Each structure stands twice: as structure tokens, then as C-alpha cells.
Amino acid sequence: MCGIVGILGSKPVANDLVEALRRLEYRGYDSAGIATVQAGQLARRRAEGKLTNLANRLSDEPLGGLSGIGHTRWATHGKPTEDNAHPHMNDHVSVVHNGIIENFGELRDELIEAGHTFQSETDTETIVHLVTHYMNTGLQPEEAVKAALGRLKGAFALGIIFANHDDLMIAARQGSPLAIGHGDGEMYLGSDAIALAPFTTALTYLGEGDWAAITRNETRIYNREGERVERPKVTSVASALTIDKGNHRHFMHKEIHEQPEVISHTLTNYIDMANHQVDFPELGLDLAAIDRVTLSACGTAYYAGLVAKYWIERYARLPVQIDVASEMRYREAPLPANGLAVFISQSGETADTLATLRYCRDQGQTIASIVNVRTSTIARESDAILPTLAGPEIGVASTKAFTCQLAALACLTLALARARNTISKEEEREIIAALTEVPRHIATMLRSEPHYTDIAYELSKAKDVLYLGRGINFPLAMEGALKLKEISYIHAEGYAAGELKHGPIALIDEKMPVVVVAPKDALFEKTISNMQEVAARGGQMILISDASPDEAGCPLMQHIQTPQAHPFVMPLIQAVPVQLLAYHTAVQMGTDVDQPRNLAKSVTVE
Numbered sequence: 001m002c003g004i005v006g007i008l009g010s011k012p013v014a015n016d017l018v019e020a021l022r023r024l025e026y027r028g029y030d031s032a033g034i035a036t037v038q039a040g041q042l043a044r045r046r047a048e049g050k051l052t053n054l055a056n057r058l059s060d061e062p063l064g065g066l067s068g069i070g071h072t073r074w075a076t077h078g079k080p081t082e083d084n085a086h087p088h089m090n091d092h093v094s095v096v097h098n099g100i101i102e103n104f105g106e107l108r109d110e111l112i113e114a115g116h117t118f119q120s121e122t123d124t125e126t127i128v129h130l131v132t133h134y135m136n137t138g139l140q141p142e143e144a145v146k147a148a149l150g151r152l153k154g155a156f157a158l159g160i161i162f163a164n165h166d167d168l169m170i171a172a173r174q175g176s177p178l179a180i181g182h183g184d185g186e187m188y189l190g191s192d193a194i195a196l197a198p199f200t201t202a203l204t205y206l207g208e209g210d211w212a213a214i215t216r217n218e219t220r221i222y223n224r225e226g227e228r229v230e231r232p233k234v235t236s237v238a239s240a241l242t243i244d245k246g247n248h249r250h251f252m253h254k255e256i257h258e259q260p261e262v263i264s265h266t267l268t269n270y271i272d273m274a275n276h277q278v279d280f281p282e283l284g285l286d287l288a289a290i291d292r293v294t295l296s297a298c299g300t301a302y303y304a305g306l307v308a309k310y311w312i313e314r315y316a317r318l319p320v321q322i323d324v325a326s327e328m329r330y331r332e333a334p335l336p337a338n339g340l341a342v343f344i345s346q347s348g349e350t351a352d353t354l355a356t357l358r359y360c361r362d363q364g365q366t367i368a369s370i371v372n373v374r375t376s377t378i379a380r381e382s383d384a385i386l387p388t389l390a391g392p393e394i395g396v397a398s399t400k401a402f403t404c405q406l407a408a409l410a411c412l413t414l415a416l417a418r419a420r421n422t423i424s425k426e427e428e429r430e431i432i433a434a435l436t437e438v439p440r441h442i443a444t445m446l447r448s449e450p451h452y453t454d455i456a457y458e459l460s461k462a463k464d465v466l467y468l469g470r471g472i473n474f475p476l477a478m479e480g481a482l483k484l485k486e487i488s489y490i491h492a493e494g495y496a497a498g499e500l501k502h503g504p505i506a507l508i509d510e511k512m513p514v515v516v517v518a519p520k521d522a523l524f525e526k527t528i529s530n531m532q533e534v535a536a537r538g539g540q541m542i543l544i545s546d547a548s549p550d551e552a553g554c555p556l557m558q559h560i561q562t563p564q565a566h567p568f569v570m571p572l573i574q575a576v577p578v579q580l581l582a583y584h585t586a587v588q589m590g591t592d593v594d595q596p597r598n599l600a601k602s603v604t605v606e
């Protein structure tokens, strides 16, 4: 959702800015650009599309300068053209921005009235002119930015540089994450620790509403009220190693294949293997005192939460409410005392999830978060963190983060159930044994990957695909549909199998593939009945199940055999075939699997 970077260096910064942007490209890839202070003047290079276009532009037209800012864009206001690419600038000020300025329309009108000329359709350019406007009244850069910040409504992380000020960079944060990096005689700014990892691991995260004036020797941070504040310096654990695809064609493929290992790491973090029980030593929560659980997240992480609703209600006998964060944040839901609110997020920066977290905190809930990035804002604002140990996820479509979220949520379920005495020791042992077998089962399934190429060929011819599941498999059906549509651009919907007859069955004909996620659990027979209804209307079915094709009792276009396992762990196992189906279909279609159109990995705007 736009990545920003800034460097006050001791050598020319253009290459390092591009290197940092490469590590931020997951946040957006509609366009990229950098600006530097070169012999006192502001200069920039921008290019539409992926970062390689900017790198090519820079090799044709290099840019000097020891200080600069850079940006990789996920378009919000204005098309992804070069004119709308950041940095935005005039002769005096250059700005990179992540977020949305909600009142940009009225500010723009006011500035045009005052004689400013705009060159782009973006909300960001308003900031350039607003700061310039205050500088024109005689204010120094810092005061001008302070005055401009007071006029901005919305969410932003900003990096700002000025002509004739080679040793000054201003950073501001409201709603969007931003870290200052401390180097040796150099200073950095970045949307996350990963971007800055090649340069420094010493970071200061700006607090909500903070802004900072950064020079090579001194950083002054101010809060929203304008008071000088100190923010702690922390050591980041982000790796400076280049994140590469190894022998895989795509990051998504690599990440699907990493699942046995990373699920294993995540489970090991929560399971006391010697005593066959979950163990949350550092949580500090009184799980027995909880009366109700609220879950919220977005997209794939929401589907992980939906699986957990089934687990927590069934095993811990606790009522669970769940909603997508973009809805929940505005619902004004009443939340009871003794409630635990759990937020699930790979990035830990998703704007809607963060806003819902803050709502729940204001309602007196205890806040736990399941995050993959431990230094993220969601992690920092939680009472307890349950990390997933998935490692960096680069492919925009979430795969290993999802199954690691399921692993952490499975352990949370068992911890709640034990604290509330709703599970016997034997049953906990049995489920833990089943969980520890999951990595082996997934590794087995990954060995039959060639089978997916044929099925993907069939799916790639479809215009629409239905995914069906019942009970705890319903979220998997929705996750399968989301994966397919986001990377292959084929329209797909996930339905509760029992809902089919209430409308969607009208869509069924011989051209509509129906993917059925149906392990042989207590609801299997019911799903079989729904499959008969599809078969009777000529629907072409792909069954993902540990049951044999014969047990389906109706004609199948394809069958994907999964290993047999305890029903509790089936969502983790069923996740892999739906990922592989989407992946191989996208490969057949020739889409950009890791960076599908219109998407970004980290959604820091609402």
C-alpha cells in the first residue's frame, strides 16, 4: 500500500534508495520514483509500472545527491501514470506519501485559488503545495511542515526533503507505519524494517501523530501536541539477506512449499512437546476469565479467523463473534466485559484491522494479535502477541501465513479449552498429536503436485468457479475462491454447501466447475447430498477430500486425494490443495502470480 524510504547518506543515495524500494515493492507496484537533493536542487526520476522500469530509467539518466526519498506506489487517487508517481515536488519541496489525505479536495481548491498549479491527480501533491505555501509566508521548513500537518485529515506516512537543505529530512506518521533508521553518520526512513535491513538494524518507530526532523547528527521527534518526545530505539530482527525465490518460479510457489517447515516452527512455539499440551508462557492473559471472544481481520486472515470460530465454539465452548475489520470498525458493536479480542494479520499493518483493534481496546477488551511481523503496529498495540513464524511472505497471495495463522489459532483454541476445562487431557493429547503430523501430511500432498496441472488446465477455461464447503470447510471454500480470483482473475465464489439451493444453484451448468472441499467428517454425508444436486444439473465437480472418489457416489471431473487426519486439523490440510489449484491455474493463464494486478501486500489505507 505504497512503500516509502528516505536516506541522508555519506555517498550518492540513488542506488540504495532503489535497493530499499525493491524490498518494499510488495506494498505496491503501480509506479516508482526517487528524488534527491543534487547540488542544492531537487531532482527526480519516476517510471510507470514495476521498479525495474525505474532502475532502467536511472541507468539511462543517473541521479546524484547524498540525500533523497523514494516511493513505490499502489494507486489510490489518480491513475498509475508517471505524472501521478511519487515523489511529488516543485522547486522547493519533495514529498513521498503512504496513505490517503481525506480533505485534499478542499485544500487543493484553496491552494489553486492562492495561485498554485497542480501537475498530478494525486492527494499527495496537495502536501507539496501546502508546505510551500507556509514556506512562502517566511516559515522555515520545519515550521512549515508543522503548520501543514495541522491541516491534513486522513492517514499518512510522509517523507519530505527540501532544496538547499541537504542535511534535513522530515518524517510524519498518522495511521501509516514509519520507522527511522540510525546508521553511522547516515540516517534512514522506511515503511518497515525489511526495507532498511541492508543499512541498519537500529530503528525508532514513530508513534501515532508523531513527526520528526532528521539530520545526520540529530533526530528531534515531536508528538501531535508539538511537544518534543523520546521514542525508544529498538533492534530489528529483519534480515538483510536478499529475499529470493530459490529454485522456484514464483515466491508463491516457494511459500506454498515452505509450509511444512514454517507450520512446524509455529506449532513448536506453542506446544510443550514433552507434556503434549499447549503452552503460552509469555501471554500473561487469564484465559479462564474470558467470557467471549471477538475475532476480526481482513481477506485471507479473516478466513483463518472464521475457522477459529468453529474451533473455539466447539472445543472451548465460548461464544465467538467475527467480522471483517472493514465492517466491524464502523458497526459500534457492544462488547462485554471480560472479552478477548483477537486480531489476525500477516503484515500487522492492515488499516481496517488496526482501527478495529483500537475500537475494541476502547471498549475494554483484552487485545491479542496473531501477526507475522512482530515489530508491526498491530503487534505493538496488543496486550499479547501470538506470532506466526512463517518468515517473510513476499507473494501477494497469502499462503504460508494463512496456515501458520491456523496453527497459532489451533493452539489458542486448545489453551482456552484447557483453561475452561472443556477438553479432556486425552482429547488435547490426541489433537496435539494430529497437529504435529500436519507438516508431514502437507509434505506428502506437495509430492503429488503434477496432478494439479491437468486440473488447472480445466479451471483455466472457466469464466466462473464455485467453491463449496460445509461447517469448518466453508471458510476453506471462500479462501479457495479468493486465491483463484486474485491471481488468475477468474471469477470465483465460496458458498456454504447448504446454501446452494437458496440461490446459487441457478448458476450450475456443464460450464461451471464446482470445487467441493469435503473431508470425511461428521458433515460429509450432507455435503454429498449437495453434490448430488450439482451432479443432477450437469455441474462439473472437483472433490478435495480424504474420501475416495467412489464414496462421493456421483460423477467427478477430478478428485484430489488428501491424507486422512483428525477432523480438527483438516482445515490446515485442505488449505494446500486450494492454494495449488489457484497457483497452477494462474500459471496456465500466464498472469503475474506474485504481483497480481491492482493488489498490494500490505493494505494500509481503508
Ligand code: F6R
Pocket: 298, 299, 300, 301, 302, 344, 345, 346, 347, 348, 349, 350, 353, 396, 397, 398, 399, 482, 483, 486, 601, 602, 603
Ligand atoms: C489474500 C491476501 C489478503 C490479506 C489481507 C489481510 O491472499 O493476502 O486478503 O490476507 O489483505 O492482510 P494482513 O494479513 O496483512 O492483515
